[in-house]
Amino acid sequence: MPCMCFVVPRDVLTRLAQDRELSAELRKGMFATAQISHEIRELRSQAARLTSVAMAHAGALVELAPAPAVTVYDCKHTQTTPGTPVPNPGSSSDPTAKRTFNETTSVAQFYKDVFNRNSIDNHGMTMMSSIHYGSKFNNALWNGSQMIYGDGDGSIFVDFTNGNDVIGHELTHGVTQHSLQLNYSDEAGGLNESISDCFGSMFRQWEAKQDVKTADWLIGHDIMGPTAKARGFICLRDMADPAAKHCLAPQPTQYSQITPGMDPHYSSGPPNLAFYTACKALGGKSWEKIGQVWYQSLTAFGPTPDMTMKPFADRTRQVAQTLYSTTPAVAAAVDQGWKQVGL
Amino acid sequence: MDRLQIERIGGLAGFGGPHLKSRGELALSDLSPADRQAVEDLFSDPRKAVPAHPGEADAFRYRITRQTAAGAQTIEVPGNAVPAALRDSVRDVLE
Numbered sequence: 533m534p535c536m537c538f539v540v541p542r543d544v545l546t547r548l549a550q551d552r553e554l555s556a557e558l559r560k561g562m563f564a565t566a567q568i569s570h571e572i573r574e575l576r577s578q579a580a581r582l583t584s585v586a587m588a589h590a591g592a593l594v595e596l597a598p599a600p601a602v603t604v605y606d607c608k609h610t611q612t613t614p615g616t617p618v619p620n621p622g623s624s625s626d627p628t629a630k631r632t633f634n635e636t637t638s639v640a641q642f643y644k645d646v647f648n649r650n651s652i653d654n655h656g657m658t659m660m661s662s663i664h665y666g667s668k669f670n671n672a673l674w675n676g677s678q679m680i681y682g683d684g685d686g687s688i689f690v691d692f693t694n695g696n697d698v699i700g701h702e703l704t705h706g707v708t709q710h711s712l713q714l715n716y717s718d719e720a721g722g723l724n725e726s727i728s729d730c731f732g733s734m735f736r737q738w739e740a741k742q743d744v745k746t747a748d749w750l751i752g753h754d755i756m757g758p759t760a761k762a763r764g765f766i767c768l769r770d771m772a773d774p775a776a777k778h779c780l781a782p783q784p785t786q787y788s789q790i791t792p793g794m795d796p797h798y799s800s801g802p803p804n805l806a807f808y809t810a811c812k813a814l815g816g817k818s819w820e821k822i823g824q825v826w827y828q829s830l831t832a833f834g835p836t837p838d839m840t841m842k843p844f845a846d847r848t849r850q851v852a853q854t855l856y857s858t859t860p861a862v863a864a865a866v867d868q869g870w871k872q873v874g875l
Numbered sequence: 876m877d878r879l880q881i882e883r884i885g886g887l888a889g890f891g892g893p894h895l896k897s898r899g900e901l902a903l904s905d906l907s908p909a910d911r912q913a914v915e916d917l918f919s920d921p922r923k924a925v926p927a928h929p930g931e932a933d934a935f936r937y938r939i940t941r942q943t944a945a946g947a948q949t950i951e952v953p954g955n956a957v958p959a960a961l962r963d964s965v966r967d968v969l970e
Contacts, residue, residue, distance in 0.1 A: 630897065670897075670967050671886040673934060676928025688895070688967055689888070698887065709930035716932055726931060752888065763969055768888050780969075781889035797889030 549817035584798065598750050601612050601638045601653035601658045602630050607665045611678060614662045621852035628663045628693050632681065633793050635699045636661055642700070644708070645820045647827045652706035654831075659703065687759040695754040696739055701732030718719060718792060720838050722799030729800060730807045730826055733771055734819045744811045744818050756780070771808040774801035787841060787874040803841060803875035810869030814861060822869075825852045845870040877902045880940040883965045884951075887933040888911030888952065890967070895956070899964030910958040914939070917952055937961065 606629065607615035618624055621633035636659050643649040643741040651657045660678040669682025672692035679702045684690045692698055705728050708714055714724040729751050737747045752768030763781040775782035783801025784790060790799045807826065827853045829844065836843075848866050856862035881899045881904055884891030891897075903911055918941065921949065926934065935954040939946055954962060 670888065670890075671933065674929040674931060675934065675935035676926075685967060688969060692887070701887070705930075705932035708932075713930075728932070735902065759969060763894075766970075782894075782896055795885055795889055795891060797885065797887070798892065812925045820932070 534584055540687070548641065549732060561624050563786065564824040595650060595656045596752070597656035598650070598657070600640050600656050602640065602659060603660045604632050604636075604660045605660070605802070606628070607662050607669050607680075609664055609683075610664050614660060614678060617663075618663075626663075628681075628683070628691055630661050632661045632693045632699070635696050636703070637692070638696070638739060639700050639703045639735055642738050642819075645733075646738065647831075649707070649827075649831075653710040657706075657710075671701055674702045674709075676709065678691070678702065684755065684757060685805070686756060687844060689755050689757045689760070692755050695735040695749055695752055697729075697732040697753075697804055699732075699757060700735030701728040701751070704728040704731040706826060707731070708830065711835075712839065713837045714839060715837045716796060718788065718794075719799065719840040721796030722801075723803060723841060723844055725796040725800035726803035726807070727826070727830060729769065729804050729822075736825050737817070743816055745815075747818065749808055752780070769797075769801075769804065770814075771804040774805050778836055785873065790841075803844070806845070806869035806873045806875065808869070809872040810865045813865035813868045821859075822865065825855060825862065825866060828855060845875045877904050878942065879903055879961065881961050882936050882938040882940075883954075883962075883967075884935045884938055885934065890935070891938075894969055895967070896970050897965045897967045899961070899966060902945055902962070906958070909952055911962050913958045914941075914961070916946060917956060918950055921950040921952050922932045926951040926953045934952040 550845045559780045600623075602619035602820045604618040604624075605615035606618050606626070607613060618626070618629045622637075624630045624633070640651060640659060643651070652660060662678060662680045665680045665682050668685035670685055670689045672679070674680045679699070684692060705724070708727055713721045714727075716724055725841055733747070733749060733751065740747075749772040750767035750770055753766060756765060756767065760780060764778060766778045768779065768781050769783060770776045770779050774785050776782065781797055783798050783804070785801055785805055792803065807822065810834070811822045814822055825848050828845045832851075833847065849863060849870070852863040852866040881901070881902055882891065883897035889893055903914065906914065917939065936951055937949045937954055937957045938949060939957070940949045
C-alpha cells in the first residue's frame with residue numbers, strides 16, 4: 533500500500549508557491565503552509581531558547597517551596613483536565629486518589645533523599661495529578677505540566693495508578709523536561725523513555741528496599757489486567773530481558789536494531805538493558821551509584837534535546853569516572869552495560 | 876474511497892507493537908461537516924498538528940489512512956489534533 537509523505541521542506545514549498553504552472557489556489561495554499569510551518573518552527577525554537585536561558589539562571593531562581601505541594605484532581609471520567617480538586621487526597625475514600633497522593637509524595641521524597649532534588653523542576657514545583665481521566669482510558673501520561681492517569685479498561689489494563697513505577701515514570705518525564713529536555717522522537721525519544729523507565733524502576737526498588745538481585749526490573753507489572761495476564765503477559769517491559777515473551781511490548785536489545793522513527797517505547801530497550809546490566813554488574817542498590825551516574829548525566833550538563841544514545845553512553849562513562857574516581861568498578865560496570873547493547 | 880482507517884499508537888504501553896493494537900474504521904460521510912473539514916485540514920498539512928503541550932510524553936498519536944485516486948494516504952498526528960469521533964472509533968485489543 534503506497535504511503536504519501538507530507539514532510540515537505542520549506543524551500544520546496546516556497547518554490548511551488550511561486551510556480552506559475554500551478555493553479556492560483558494551490559500556490560496560495562503552498563504559501564500559507566510555508567509561512568505557518570516557518571512560524572511554528574520559530575515558536576518551538578524560541579520556546580527551547582527561553583527554557584535554556586531560564587535553566588542557565590536557575591541558581592538565581594527563588595524556590596517555590598522547600599518541598600513540593602502534591603495535588604490531586606478528579607476528571608470524573610471526562611477528558612477535561614485538570615478536573616475538580618480532591619480535598620485532602622491523602623485521606624480520601626477513593627483509593628485511586630489516596631494512592632496517587634501517597635505515591636506522588638513518595639516520588640518527591642525519593643528525588644529529595646536520593647538525588648537532593650526539590651521536585652520536578654528542582655525549585656519546588658507543585659506535583660499535580662488528574663485521575664479517572666476518560667472512560668476506560670488505557671494510558672498514563674505527562675502532559676508537559678502535570679500527570680494524567682486512566683482507570684484502564686479492566687481487561688487489558690487496570691487502574692494505572694496501581695503501578696508505583698508508572699507514577700515514577702511519568703514524574704520523571706517532567707524531570708527530563710526540566711533538565712536534558714530530550715525530544716520525543718528518534719534516539720532522543722528512546723533515551724527519554726528509557727530514563728523514565730530507569731528512574732521509575734529505581735523508585736519501585738527504593739520503596740521496597742530491594743537490591744539489584746531481588747528487584748523484578750519489570751515495568752507495568754501492577755497495571756496488567758486479567759486478559760493480558762491470561763495470555764501470559766506479566767508486564768509492559770522487562771529491563772532485564774527486553775525481548776522476553778512475557779512482555780506486552782517486547783523491545784530490541786541491541787542499539788543496531790533501532791530504526792529511524794521507531795516508537796520511543798521500543799527504542800528504549802537497549803538503554804534500559806544497559807542500565808540493568810550496569811546495576812547488576814556492580815551489585816548493591818541501583819540508586820546508590822549507577823543511579824547517581826544516570827542522574828548526573830541527565831541533570832548536570834544543560835539541555836541537549838537531540839542527544840543520541842552514543843553521546844549519552846559516553847557521558848555516563850565520563851560521569852562514572854569523575855564521581856567515583858576511587859571506585860573504578862563503577863565505570864567498569866557502566867562500560868559493561870553499554871557494551872552489552874553494542875555501544 | 877469514503878473509509879477512514881484509524882490506529883492509535885504510542886502511550887505508556889506502546890500501542891502499535893506486536894501484541895497491543897488499537898484500531899477503528901469509519902466513513903467520512905458519517906462525520907459532521909466540522910469533523911470532515913478537520914480531517915481534510917489534517918491531511919492537507921499534518922505538520923500543523925503539534926502536541927498540545929511542549930514536553931508532553933506518553934500521549935497517544937493517531938495514524939489515519941484514507942484512500943484516494945492516487946492511492947492510500949497515511950498521516951500520523953498527535954491525539955489532541957484528532958476529532959473525538961475518530962478518537963472514539965478505536966478499540967483496544969490484544970493480538
